[in-house]
Amino acid sequence: MLQIDVNEGETVEARRVRVASLVREQAGADLVVLPELWTTGAFAYEEFGGGAEPLDGPTHDVMAKAARDAGVWLHAGSIPERDPDGPLYNTSLVFSPSGDLAAVYRKIHRFGFDRGEAVLMGAGEDLVTVRLPDTRLGLATCYDLRFPELFRGLVDAGAETLVVPAGWPERRRAHWTLLAQARAVENQAFVLACGTAGSHAGVPQAGHSIVVDPWGEVLAQAGPGEEVLTVDFDPGRVAVTRDRFPALKDRMLGLAPPRR
């Protein structure tokens, strides 16, 4: 996971080139993950319009090439997407090792309540999973981490590794670690939660990207600054955990609401 520093002292163009080179350095990895809105910064609301790009825009092109050059699956984090026929979206892109766009996920839960992303961007409507050779990824973005029903939907669709690019603020770092572990334990899945470092629009970022296993153990956690967090895990542990402790099979679906 590449925990990118999103300070304002760097242009979007320079950051794209720098991040592409970091991706290339990961040749030999199976999967590389980037954070949410790392081009503009997740809280740089004024930059969303100017920084927005179509799905086949410059970030797509640079990241497709980086994935191909490195020969890795690449979750390229998210971009502010300009849909020619609609609003902006906070959209994640996943590339195969041959550089093909394998999946697109538009963030479903927008952050900001009555301001920021919540009013500037449209809400995605579709759950997205991606088949990799050894696991199925389930895609979510940042604030989505607070909504367990989204993750249950991904698990029902076969997800075993839940990938959460984020731009999580330092102020709520305790929630970040707790929620990443909760989503892993309740879904008996790996959680790869990749945040940003630095500060933008006056919002210090939490960093502390985290990898949690299906038993809720933290396999690796980054510090506060820019960092490449490398972790080795066996995706087969999901099936073993679900088999030995089959709590997911005890779900009681369709419970009736209380009578009064």
Ligand SMILES: NC(=O)CCC(=O)C(=O)O
């Ligand atoms: N970019 C985001 O979705 C921020 C989410 C956040 O700050 C929170 O859930 O807390």
